[in-house]
Amino acid sequence: MELVLIGVAALLTSGMTFFSGFGLGTILMPVFALFFPVPLAIAATAVVHFANNLFKFGLMASQADWRVVARFSIPAAGAAMAGAGLLGVIDRLPVLMSYTLNEATFEITLTKAVIGALIIVFAWLELWPRFQALAFSPRWLPLGGILSGFFGGLSGNQGALRSAFLLKAGLCKEAFVATGIVSAVIVDIFRLIVYSMVFMASHFAVSRELAAPVIVGSLCAFIGAFAGKRILHKITLHTVRQVVAGAMFVIGSGLMLGIV
Template identity: 35%
Template structure:
């Protein structure tokens, strides 16, 4: 419902059973499958203008991140990004007289960071959600737009991972199928909740989720 979270929650779980890079690859498959399902539910609400602002640069970030995954030290990147997410999410809870948002001219940076983080670590959605809060989107448009950008990032990074880890799918497919079906169920529950919460509550849920993920990243918990 918040536009992100599946990869953030599943990656630490898969890391218990697989090497971190293989875990990111397997979670990417689940993430992409679930996003296609979610896109089918929300596609008609897509905001094409925002997709154009974020889409191409997100693909570029995902491509670079996927190539650099084996070379980069991820902990420093995660801590710095976590601090940024805490700041971005906290802004949503400030009183109107203190309200502030990132300049829209920085949107390409948000798109690139979302793709880059997705390529390197698999945790892409919190940055994208933080930037999308700058726009007056309906709940449905927010989810639809965030979802299709996530699909573009996944389509970019999965083939690159596949070149190195394709043999892992043969051993992991039963777990992947079970996880994908569970994710589908979670998406249906999230869609039901989206119909009954107010826009203000929805924005606070998203912002609160961004803060929680940011704190966890800054403390190296995820």
């Protein structure tokens, strides 16, 4: 049952989030958490996320803006390692609040609350007409990399903040998608190094059980990404912008309410 649920979630989410550049990890992590401890669920999701981004890298890397990648992703890589290391500490902190709805219990943590609030603010700004007319100076790209990388390492939720900054980098839709993919691959590499040292060692017996779910999730995510690539040319940058902002509102709200 767990393989079917993980596979279906990975396939559908990968296809739907190809344009926004985020969402796979946010949706897939809770599915893994149904069957494994949360730190291992985050690590397993990161492996699927990384494998899927490598596949998309092969599809889109030639269209990336490598100057933006350098300014954004190098700071993001270091920040991702710091965030991943802090996860081991944060994971032991008590929850801020918990509540029950229809016999299901939801927990709100400090990490989820902060990330959710940031994502909602960026989503609101992205839909504000005056903000849409602005273009960020390239000097802000390293800050965006630090924010998205840190929170990506800490919770697995990096894509929304990354997309918010890259949308203002003056990229065409193909370059926006491709640059986000390259940046995500770089962050995934560095946070996986920390996850493997911190979590896989302490949960080695359970981590071996992740092999089949990770393989199934990765293969299904490949199929979804390939389908998304096939229809990229049919949409406009305005559509991409709306999809990104809408997804940011949904995911940010879900994090703040403890649903995601």
